[in-house]
Amino acid sequence: MDPLTEHRGVSGPVVYGFLRLVRVSAARQDALHDALTEYCRRHEVALHGVFTERTAGSEQSAAFTGLLDVLDLHGTYGVVLPALSHLGPKAIAAPRQARITTSGARLLLIRGPRPAASSLAEPRPDRVRRRSPAPALDHDTRGSHA
Secondary structure (H helix, E strand, O other): OOOOOOOOOOOOOEEEEEEEOOOOOHHHHHHHHHHHHHHHHHOOOEEEEEEEEOOOOOOOOHHHHHHHHHHOOOOEEEEEEOOHHHHOOHHHHHHHHHHHHHOOOEEEEOOOOOOOHHHHHOOOHHHOOOOOOOOOOOOOOOOOOO
């Protein structure tokens, strides 16, 4: 499906990417950056920059601090991540996620959390096909019956 704004000179909401790339190959880095770019193109948001964290460590890093700074800029819509794991290990990711959402920015995930194993066995209610209790009519019933 083509973007709705394909022929219009409009810019989508401004987002910034965040990648945590500790001991990652150049090819993997390029693939993740391309995934952010493609996600933004398909969802019609304007990727204005990508902050990259390259060291494991504490909740505060230069890249994350920079991300928080741009979230305060007028017109910033949100942060796009390949997955929630890019915010770091759970002990770091939870406070980071809270800081992003309390800033008013949206958190956009290319790949959301995986469903629990028990939910895989049960069909989702929105995907269950239901049959109509009455058979379909094969003639027009809108006319008057005189």
